[in-house]
Amino acid sequence: MSDAKDLRAGIVPDILAILPLRGSVLMPHAVLPLGAGRASSVRLIEEAVQSGWLVGAVMQRDPKEDAPDQGGLFPVGTVTIIHKAMKQSDGSMRLVVQGLGRFRILEIVQREPYLRARVEAVVEDDPAADVELEALVRSVRTLFEKVITLSPGLPDELINVVGSANEPGPLADLITASVPTFGNEVKQELLETFNIRERLQKLASALAKEAEVAELGSKIQSEVQSEVSKTQREYYLREQLKAIQKELGETDERTAELDALRQKIDEAGMTEEAQREALRELDRLGKMPPAAAEYTVARTYIDWLVAMPWKQETTDAVDLDRSRGILDEDHEGLDKIKDRILEYLAVKKIRPEGKDPILCFVGPPGVGKTSLGRSIARALGRKFHRLSLGGMRDEAEIRGHRRTYIGALPGQIVQGLRRAGTKNPVLMLDEIDKLGMDFRGDPASALLEVLDPEQNGTFRDHYLDVAFDLSRVLFITTANVLDTVPAPLRDRMEIIHLAGYTEEEKVAIARRHLVPKQAREHGLDPERDIEFTREALRLLARGYTREAGVRSLEREIASVCRKVARRRAEGQTELTQVTPDAITTFLGTPRFEYEELQERTRVPGVATGLAWTPAGGDILFVEATRMPGQHTLTLTGQLGDVMKESAQAALSWVRGHAGDLSIAPDFWAHSDIHVHVPAGAIPKDGPSAGVTMVTALVSLLTQRAVQSGLAMTGEVSLSGRVLPVGGIKEKVLAAHRAGIRTVILPRRNEKNLLEDVPAAVRDVMTFHLADSIGEVLHAALEEAPQSASELAGQWA
Numbered sequence: 001m002s003d004a005k006d007l008r009a010g011i012v013p014d015i016l017a018i019l020p021l022r023g024s025v026l027m028p029h030a031v032l033p034l035g036a037g038r039a040s041s042v043r044l045i046e047e048a049v050q051s052g053w054l055v056g057a058v059m060q061r062d063p064k065e066d067a068p069d070q071g072g073l074f075p076v077g078t079v080t081i082i083h084k085a086m087k088q089s090d091g092s093m094r095l096v097v098q099g100l101g102r103f104r105i106l107e108i109v110q111r112e113p114y115l116r117a118r119v120e121a122v123v124e125d126d127p128a129a130d131v132e133l134e135a136l137v138r139s140v141r142t143l144f145e146k147v148i149t150l151s152p153g154l155p156d157e158l159i160n161v162v163g164s165a166n167e168p169g170p171l172a173d174l175i176t177a178s179v180p181t182f183g184n185e186v187k188q189e190l191l192e193t194f195n196i197r198e199r200l201q202k203l204a205s206a207l208a209k210e211a212e213v214a215e216l217g218s219k220i221q222s223e224v225q226s227e228v229s230k231t232q233r234e235y236y237l238r239e240q241l242k243a244i245q246k247e248l249g250e251t252d253e254r255t256a257e258l259d260a261l262r263q264k265i266d267e268a269g270m271t272e273e274a275q276r277e278a279l280r281e282l283d284r285l286g287k288m289p290p291a292a293a294e295y296t297v298a299r300t301y302i303d304w305l306v307a308m309p310w311k312q313e314t315t316d317a318v319d320l321d322r323s324r325g326i327l328d329e330d331h332e333g334l335d336k337i338k339d340r341i342l343e344y345l346a347v348k349k350i351r352p353e354g355k356d357p358i359l360c361f362v363g364p365p366g367v368g369k370t371s372l373g374r375s376i377a378r379a380l381g382r383k384f385h386r387l388s389l390g391g392m393r394d395e396a397e398i399r400g401h402r403r404t405y406i407g408a409l410p411g412q413i414v415q416g417l418r419r420a421g422t423k424n425p426v427l428m429l430d431e432i433d434k435l436g437m438d439f440r441g442d443p444a445s446a447l448l449e450v451l452d453p454e455q456n457g458t459f460r461d462h463y464l465d466v467a468f469d470l471s472r473v474l475f476i477t478t479a480n481v482l483d484t485v486p487a488p489l490r491d492r493m494e495i496i497h498l499a500g501y502t503e504e505e506k507v508a509i510a511r512r513h514l515v516p517k518q519a520r521e522h523g524l525d526p527e528r529d530i531e532f533t534r535e536a537l538r539l540l541a542r543g544y545t546r547e548a549g550v551r552s553l554e555r556e557i558a559s560v561c562r563k564v565a566r567r568r569a570e571g572q573t574e575l576t577q578v579t580p581d582a583i584t585t586f587l588g589t590p591r592f593e594y595e596e597l598q599e600r601t602r603v604p605g606v607a608t609g610l611a612w613t614p615a616g617g618d619i620l621f622v623e624a625t626r627m628p629g630q631h632t633l634t635l636t637g638q639l640g641d642v643m644k645e646s647a648q649a650a651l652s653w654v655r656g657h658a659g660d661l662s663i664a665p666d667f668w669a670h671s672d673i674h675v676h677v678p679a680g681a682i683p684k685d686g687p688s689a690g691v692t693m694v695t696a697l698v699s700l701l702t703q704r705a706v707q708s709g710l711a712m713t714g715e716v717s718l719s720g721r722v723l724p725v726g727g728i729k730e731k732v733l734a735a736h737r738a739g740i741r742t743v744i745l746p747r748r749n750e751k752n753l754l755e756d757v758p759a760a761v762r763d764v765m766t767f768h769l770a771d772s773i774g775e776v777l778h779a780a781l782e783e784a785p786q787s788a789s790e791l792a793g794q795w796a
């Protein structure tokens with residue numbers, strides 16, 4: 001250490017080779033291992049070692065700079081002796097250096113091959129040994145010890161290293177070098193602080209801050225520690241408790257619960273996949289504290305798996321007569337459908353493992369689609385569950401949410417199966433035509449999978465996430481219309497149409513089903529308390545409802561039952577005969593009257609048409625009126641394009657045949673014509689009002705009214721041909737409902753008339769089958785001109 005003594009004595013060379021340090025500060029008196037990679041540094045070290053030079057170690061301001069000049073270096077560095085230097089295989093050096101004393105750079109005198117500078121040694125005065133200094137030294141020592149003891153990473157021996165330093169200056173430098181958490185700025189600042197008192201003060205405050213941080217750290221540490229050991233303790237205690245309970249033959253609640261679950265899993269008859277999932281989840285459950293949120297999630301999942309009807313199954317009824325009996329008991333008429341169901345049962349009997357068809361009941365509201373499904377389940381002896389698809393827009397409603405979602409649940413199919421409790425229930429997917437679709441995915445495509453016999457053997461709900469066999473389920477769907485049912489879905493189903501009931505059928509349904517049912521529901525004995533006469537029921541159907549089904553009829557019967565029930569409650573005991581008079585007393589005057597219709601068509605220019613609607617067919621009026629003007633045709637009543645075009649075609653045809661029809665040939669030259677189809681709020685479209693348009697126009701222009709109680713349907717070509725249209729049965733029933741007894745139909749619809757329209761309706765009505773518009777006009781308009789029958793052929 002002679003150099004150190006020389007240094008004390010002020011023997012520092014004027015010129016020092018400068019070793020720039022990247023991101024470290026060498027304190028005087030401290031020993032530091034260093035690495036040097038720069039060629040200039042390596043050269044410097046080699047020469048210094050060879051010649052026994054002291055060098056000047058200075059920190060660079062920017063550690064990334066490769067060749068810093070004076071400005072890139074801090075102004076104060078440490079005179080350094082190199083104790084050891086080893087060349088590495090990659091050409092860099094490892095060295096151990098010791099700081100001797102501070103120096104200040106005055107001027108760089110050489111830059112190549114390494115820096116050399118003219119320097120000035122900093123000579124530190126020994127401070128006067130007073131009480132203040134003593135106190136400073138002591139507090140620095142204690143703070144340092146505190147930092148060491150509080151920092152788990154620092155060896156306690158460090159205290160001894162510092163203990164050997166007696167003088168305040170070197171003590172401060174050694175401590176500064178020994179606290180690894182001190183930043184380089186702190187160190188550099190202490191290096192640049194030549195006044196020893198000041199250095200001690202700065203050091204004390206840096207140490208105090210360090211101690212505080214260390215203290216906080218160790219506090220956090222110990223809190224974590226104690227938390228951990230607490231749960232560990234609890235765990236051990238619980239294990240011990242378990243052991244003791246086992247010794248005593250008791251098990252704790254939790255184990256009992258898990259055991260019970262395990263048993264349920266074993267007994268549920270799951271598929272291998274499901275059982276594996278369930279057991280895995282159970283295993284996880286055993287390791288979780290019951291208070292954890294995840295516990296409930298896992299528990300609910302296992303509950304769902306266990307509750308599914310993996311093997312529960314009902315045996316189908318095989319007694320066809322009994323099944324027929326049940327179907328008849330629930331529903332009047334509907335023979336075709338009942339036959340279809342019985343066929344299905346017969347096939348099941350012969351080939352029990354065959355695939356089930358998917359039935360789709362299509363028809364207007366209230367014709368018994370939903371209740372038929374229920375009845376089929378009863379006839380088969382299967383469980384029944386109905387789920388409404390109306391307004392369902394999210395795929396997840398069908399298939400469920402993945403379990404990772406909070407509050408996730410299985411989809412409706414799985415929920416329905418669980419509720420049904422068997423794997424072969426009748427699942428009714430009601431209102432399949434009202435299925436929505438939006439950005440959350442397409443429920444229709446999920447349904448496709450459900451209904452596809454090729455895929456539904458391994459249906460995967462997102463929540464359950466294991467395959468469930470749906471192939472034993474009998475799916476029945478219902479719809480009011482088929483157009484909104486996606487084609488791929490339609491293809492998979494066997495469509496069965498229910499068109500609506502005639503008045504006689506409604507009366508029969510009411511007598512045998514609706515009246516007894518509603519009477520019972522209102523606490524009346526259907527045998528002894530109430531009796532509807534046939535006429536009363538007819539009046540209800542005709543005057544208070546206008547529907548294809550029987551839902552409103554049932555509602556009206558219910559309100560009559562309510563009135564009767566009230567009378568009974570007030571003390572009346574004898575049987576109430578409900579006659580047409582009683583109906584008007586109970587419900588007021590009829591809402592729908594035939595007279596209205598006759599009233600409306602009395603004026604020339606109004607014709608009655610027949611329309612098909614999702615609600616099962618209706619009558620509609622076409623009203624034409626004419627005013628002076630410049631040949632414009634105005635069309636109102638929310639008509640669709642096709643209907644507008646048929647109005648234009650009708651006008652063209654009338655203009656083309658004005659002469660034949662005894663209409664002034666130039667009527668169009670100074671007329672405006674307005675065609676309106678009332679019930680303006682309801683959109684209307686389709687070509688089938690063509691004949692009605694022509695009839696209304698001709699009626700207007702010839703001032704011949706349309707015969708009362710007559711309605712018509714048919715498309716017209718420009719040449720005057722009457723073309724066939726759809727929905728004949730619904731339209732004829734609607735006409736019949738409205739009290740119309742004469743209907744004009746396209747001749748090419750004769751087949752539909754004979755096959756689809758019930759004989760009971762056909763028998764009381766008159767039908768004109770028309771090939772040409774001339775025939776239509778002939779049948780429709782009053783006071784036909786003499787030549788009309790001859791004209792009929794000519795107009796065709």
Ligand SMILES: Nc1ncnc2c1ncn2[C@@H]1O[C@H](COP(=O)(O)OP(=O)(O)OP(=O)(O)O)[C@@H](O)[C@H]1O
Pocket residue numbers: 330331332333334363364365366367368369370371372478479480509513514549550551554
């Ligand atoms: N042929 C029938 N015999 C006995 N009752 C019937 C018959 N048709 C319908 N009903 C009864 O009419 C009511 C309405 O039927 P349901 O609810 O099944 O109609 P729906 O066709 O499903 O109508 P929506 O399309 O509006 O759902 C039920 O109480 C049902 O029992």
Ligand SMILES: [Mg+2]
Pocket residue numbers: 369370371430478
């Ligand atoms: Mg329904």
